[in-house]
Amino acid sequence: MEQRRADTIAEALEERIFDGTFADGDRLDEVRLAEQFGVSRTPFREALQRLARSGLVELIPRRGAFVRQPGPVELLELFEAMAEIEAVCGRLAASRISDAALAELHDANRKCQAAVTANDPDAYYRENERFHGVIYQQSGNGFLAAQAQALHRRLQPFRRQQLRLRGRMAQSMAEHEAIVTALEQGAPEAAANGLRGHVAIQGEKFHRLMANLRDAAE
Amino acid sequence: MEQRRADTIAEALEERIFDGTFADGDRLDEVRLAEQFGVSRTPFREALQRLARSGLVELIPRRGAFVRQPGPVELLELFEAMAEIEAVCGRLAASRISDAALAELHDANRKCQAAVTANDPDAYYRENERFHGVIYQQSGNGFLAAQAQALHRRLQPFRRQQLRLRGRMAQSMAEHEAIVTALEQGAPEAAANGLRGHVAIQGEKFHRLMANLRDAAE
DNA sequence: AAGTCTATTCTTGTATACAAAATAATTGAC
């Protein structure tokens, strides 16, 4: 699994940006961080260039690299985009999904349900991710699937928070079932609407969560 | 307009990849191209890292940077994704578009029509781009708009070819009109379907064009 | 004491130097 250095560093930085180790606006000091990674500035800078493209860091000429965390507005936009893209995947998948994939969705749902009753959030996550991943794949469009996967990953930390809300896991399961049914029946609009709602509600929950936190802080 | 070097080089390379100067599989020689750009390998390599993220080049460790042009399959996927994302933008825009933006769409359509009668493809392009750009913006979702714009740009060269087909410009104009009407009436599904069809048909035309070229080559 | 100008320090951007890996070439064996 030997990878080139710039890849590894970029991934490590990405991880730290996702998990919040680096806050919004933080300057990523080349010499300090390069040293911390045990490399010289050259490969570290190459990693920064990589991250710049996906908008995780902003490279200001002659100033340095600054972390760009999505603010509340951007976050809502990301959730909305996620909902819409999942809906698209669902609509396409409705007429393209294979029997094997349908079986895998059922399996994921079963294990999700088991995780709910066992109160095992980690297992729930794993299976939930599998569920959505299968739908991305079954859109039959590799580009869309990759796009959806990337967005999913980017929103993962924020989804994690709001899933702790009371009763959300059970509700989410019901939505999963409805989505599979739509896919099974080859109903494009039903699948699309189901997925859109399923993801959009996460954005709304997140929104409310944020508002509550803000109010509590006052 | 002084930009940092890596940006400039990345853009220049991107341009050459888009316009086909670099064919699929071409290796981008670091020393030769860096010299050609009048810089050392360091900033050139930084530019490569950037391009790697967007999938325009593939960086194979210890081997070099290779151009990745979309093949027929990937191209169809890109057209399909474009159609779906435009549809999403249209649906969102239907309930968010401003009067000013509607006026701009009308204006763009008028100028498009004028370009058709004047047989001025360049003007047609400019206005067509404006038309679609306004819809992206009016989706009210910056992330989606950026995504749509990027895809649009990437498919531009391929769209250019197929627009020469007989009668396509006139048909395209009629579709534009229908889309504006749907947006004016605040009809989300009509706007979405109109845009999806409008873009998807380009993919189909392109597909047929490719098939013809292939047949002719035999 | 506040503000500004200047000098110093720090940081970025780029070039070059060197090491390791991959490719090409040459030699030798069969």
Added chain:
DNA sequence: GTCAATTATTTTGTATACAAGAATAGACTT
């Protein structure tokens, strides 16, 4: 003559060196 192995050459990856632009601190003026 063909194939294999070894050597030579190219090319990538990384470190270091240096130049130029920002940030900072200090001195001088008002």
